Amino acid sequence: MLCSIVFILFAITFGRSLSQHCEVDETQHECGGYCYGAVKPVLEYLAILQKRVENCEAKQPADTLSKIAKMDEKLKTLGRVLAIQPKSERSSQERKLAQIDEKLAALGRQMELEKKTLMRLQRLVLFEKIGSKYYYIENEITTNWRDALHKCGEIEAHLVSLQSEDEMKVLRRKLDKNKRYWTDLNDLKTEGEFISATTGLKGTFFHWQEPEPNDMENSEDCVEIRTFSDKDWMNDQSCFERIYFICEASWDDPFDMTI
Ligand SMILES: [Ca+2]
Ligand SMILES: [Ca+2]
Incomplete structure (x- = not known):
């Protein structure tokens, strides 16, 4: 041309x-x-x-x-190579990904098993069955009410939520008579209306010592159990007070891992 x-x-x-x-x-x-x-x-x-x-x-x-x-x-020729190469690479990558997924799944199952084993051990070591419920009684470290609430939550429990005179009687036998312990009752939201931090509902069992609850200096919104006299009774206390606390298990059976 x-x-x-x-x-x-x-x-x-x-x-x-x-x-x-x-x-x-x-x-x-x-x-x-x-x-x-x-x-x-x-x-x-x-x-x-x-x-x-x-x-x-x-x-x-x-x-x-x-x-x-x-x-x-x-x-x-190049087209044939290109057409084949990505497919083989993809196939190889898919196999590797499947293997990684399988290993991760196995690792996850193993971790879940170990976690449950640790939880069982924790329950058996920390908690004691008193009456029909399991409790953890902190007699070494004092803390304010909110920290006590948080610490109980960390061990699958909540601050003790007493429901009856019988519960209080059996629990009292395990408490140090010279110490005070936090319960889950509080009137932080509405003065004079004591609710359970566990349920969010109004408390159903009270055992006040006269003239409690007195909301001294308008600053007492959390409820403690006092046992250092010959009696056990409740008192509204400043939530910032540092005292001991009792955790009540959120589970009924230490071997039940469904919750
Ligand atoms: Ca109050
Ligand atoms: Ca008081």
Whole structure:
């Protein structure tokens, strides 16, 4: 194609040159003889060029087609490789991911089992069955009411929520008679209305010592059990007071891991 264009351009240029030359004030006959003599070598050269062009056109497409065919073949080969490679890589990655998932699932099951084992041990070590319920009695560390609430929550329990005189009697036998302990009762929300932090409902059992609850200095909103006299009774106390506390288990059976 390039050869043809070159040839055509050359022919046009040459034709114009020849035409312009013949328009000078000369007769047609004189012009023809003069021109032929002058351009004969050029015409011969054109003939040679024409042949080269033909050869060029005859040869170049074959080479080009050959190159294209080779490139096409290479592309097809590359396409086949590309079509296969991602699939095999994906398949390999999927297998690896499946293996990782399986290991993670097994690890999760193992961790869950160990967690439950630890929880059982914790329940058996920390808690004691007193009456029909399990309790953790903190006799070493004193804390304010909110921290006591939080600490009980950390061990699957809540601050003791006494429900009856019988519960209080059996529990009292395990308490230090010179100490005071937090319960879950409080009137933080509405003065004089004591609710259970465990249930959020109004307390159902009270054992006040007269004249409690007195809300001394308008600052007593949390309820303690006092045992340091010969009696056990309740008193409203400042929630910031640091005293001991009793946690009551949120579960009934230490081996029950469903909760
Ligand atoms: Ca109060
Ligand atoms: Ca009081």
